[in-house]
Amino acid sequence: xxxxxxxxxxxxxxxxxxxxxxxxxxxxxxxxxxxxxxxxxxxxxxxxxxxxxxxxxxxxxxxxxxxxxxxxxxxxxxxxxxxxxxxxxxxxxxxxxxxxxxxxxxxxxxxxxxxxxxxxxxxxxxxxxxxxxxxxxxxxxxxxxxxxxxxxxxxxxxxxxxxxxxxxxxxxxxxxxxxxxxxxxxxxxxxxxxxxxxxxxxx
Amino acid sequence: xxxxxxxxxxxxxxxxxxxxxxxxxxxxxxxxxxxxxxxxxxxxxxxxxxxxxxxxxxxxxxxxxxxxxxxxxxxxxxxxxxxxxxxxxxxxxxxxxxxxxxxxxxxxxxxxxxxxxxxxxxxxxxxxxxxxxxxxxxxxxxxxxxxxxxxxxxxxxxxxxxxxxxxxxxxxxxxxxxxxxxxxxxxxxxxxxxxxxxxxxxx
DNA sequence: ATTTTTATAATACAATCATATTGTAAAAAA
DNA sequence: TTTTTTACAATATGATTGTATTATAAAAAT
Numbered sequence: 001x002x003x004x005x006x007x008x009x010x011x012x013x014x015x016x017x018x019x020x021x022x023x024x025x026x027x028x029x030x031x032x033x034x035x036x037x038x039x040x041x042x043x044x045x046x047x048x049x050x051x052x053x054x055x056x057x058x059x060x061x062x063x064x065x066x067x068x069x070x071x072x073x074x075x076x077x078x079x080x081x082x083x084x085x086x087x088x089x090x091x092x093x094x095x096x097x098x099x100x101x102x103x104x105x106x107x108x109x110x111x112x113x114x115x116x117x118x119x120x121x122x123x124x125x126x127x128x129x130x131x132x133x134x135x136x137x138x139x140x141x142x143x144x145x146x147x148x149x150x151x152x153x154x155x156x157x158x159x160x161x162x163x164x165x166x167x168x169x170x171x172x173x174x175x176x177x178x179x180x181x182x183x184x185x186x187x188x189x190x191x192x193x194x195x196x197x198x199x200x201x202x203x
Numbered sequence: 204x205x206x207x208x209x210x211x212x213x214x215x216x217x218x219x220x221x222x223x224x225x226x227x228x229x230x231x232x233x234x235x236x237x238x239x240x241x242x243x244x245x246x247x248x249x250x251x252x253x254x255x256x257x258x259x260x261x262x263x264x265x266x267x268x269x270x271x272x273x274x275x276x277x278x279x280x281x282x283x284x285x286x287x288x289x290x291x292x293x294x295x296x297x298x299x300x301x302x303x304x305x306x307x308x309x310x311x312x313x314x315x316x317x318x319x320x321x322x323x324x325x326x327x328x329x330x331x332x333x334x335x336x337x338x339x340x341x342x343x344x345x346x347x348x349x350x351x352x353x354x355x356x357x358x359x360x361x362x363x364x365x366x367x368x369x370x371x372x373x374x375x376x377x378x379x380x381x382x383x384x385x386x387x388x389x390x391x392x393x394x395x396x397x398x399x400x401x402x403x404x405x406x
Numbered sequence: 407a408t409t410t411t412t413a414t415a416a417t418a419c420a421a422t423c424a425t426a427t428t429g430t431a432a433a434a435a436a
Numbered sequence: 437t438t439t440t441t442t443a444c445a446a447t448a449t450g451a452t453t454g455t456a457t458t459a460t461a462a463a464a465a466t
Contacts (some may be wrong), residue, residue: 002443004433008444025348026320028231031423042445043425053424105332106319113313129378134255157394164371169446172363175332188367191360193214205462234453245415246455256454370428380436 001104010049014039015060019107022060028111030057058120061111064104066130068094071101072135087142093135094170097182105174109110136163148196210230216256217242218263222310230313232377234261262322263337264314267307268331271297274304275338290345292390296338300385308377351399367396 003059007035015059017039032053036043050056066180079086115121140159143149169188173180220242224233235256239246253259275296282289299308318324332406343362346352352361372391 002245002441003432004434007445022320024320025315028233028317030231032425033423043444044445044447047425106316107242109312110316114229114231114310116309116313117225117227125378141302146250157391160375160391161368161395166366166371168367168369168371168376170373172367175328188360188363192364195398195402199398202210205411205464207464208413234450235455247415248413250455251413382419 007049011059012063014041014046014049014056015063017041018056018060019064019103021108022107023103027076027114032056054120057111057114058124059117061121061124064111065106065124067104068108068128069131072131074137076135083142083146085191087139087146088186088189090135090139090142091166091192092182092185094132094166095180095185096173096177099184102174102177106168109171109174117155132167133163136166143196148193150156171195210252214262215266217244217249217252217259218266221259221263222246222267224304225310225388226306230317234336235259236367257323260285260314261327262318264311264324264327266332266343267314268308268327271311271331272334275374279338280342285348286345290342290349291340291389292394293342293345294369295385297335298383298388299373299380300374302390305377305380308373312374312377322332334372335370336366339369346399351396365395 005026011035014035016036021034026035032043032046035056036046039046046056050059056166075089075093078089082088084096096102112125115125136150136159139162140155142156143158144151149155155177168187169180217238219240221233223239223241228237235246235249238259239249242249249259255260257317278292280297281292284292314324315328318328339362342365343358344350346361347354347356347358352358372383372388374390
């Protein structure tokens, strides 16, 4: 056989080309031929790596989610700095900040739209949701540890509000990246925490 | 000529058929032929009402936004009840609650995904954003009026947090409609307001 | 009553689509 | 060395696509 090729790397290259086509031309133009052209590959090579276009789409979304989870994991495993800094870092776990992250988040939105008519994509989205909830729970736990919330307090509503706030920022950040810079996000998170502290002093 | 037909009604019927195809098969399957079948019309009739497929998509998104704005307007113009009730009603201005609203919000997400590669859709999305911001500002003003916020206070950060919270709930409501019932949304909004009040007592 | 305008349908067509088929070169396995 | 396996390309194919063309019936305008 020819030079044994890294099949994962190959698939990822096809997936990222798919993202590019979706970003530049829209998801309805994400055809095998267009993906092949974007990836500088032949149609046959794409077919050699994926049995159908459906599988390309599914793989492309699952890779987006993997990337998001990786970033979140990297942030939650970075134990440098104080716990207060850790809390602030965690609160940004989903927010797309640099160009690459914004593009990925935009592609994710396209997949989210399709997930309502594609059960496989819906499952992937649910997986993403499950992971996000774990991260938000970590944030809530850290808030309790740092005295932002009472430890005995039932924090279910606090959880949902924080999660909505974070996902809302994601939606806004990918629509107005010039406004939603990292420092703007920091400012909002600080204000959010300050408000929790202010009301806590009151009980 | 034949029975003069209501051209707006006709266009809206095509637009809603487009929504259905997007919901059932995905935005990449929203072809003229599929839309025609869904609307029980001939391809020629679709073409008679729209010069191109592009225009159908644009019209379909603009109708979604009109519907959302209409609902928001209806809620903000309903002056029944106390101002506290009005505040709570306004906080739900974007949240999809019944089946129809959830479907519309899901279609909106599909258009949002495409808006990054279609300048016309992006403009429509910006229009929607502008309207939403007006509504959120109304809510902030009412919060000041009702003593939730200090009137002199610069409420820019408060504004962004509330707007993200609301848009985040939208994203969550259309993904988990069984969880995000209207009463759950009410509960979250009440808790949100209660927290503002608690911290305000402290200053 | 004749002409014109309009709503609607049927169908045609080239482009693009997803996928199948076939071929080839290279290297691992025998 | 021979065989087999694999990476990759070229091209074919039938379905679907957006759009153009043509036809028709009905009613408004003349």
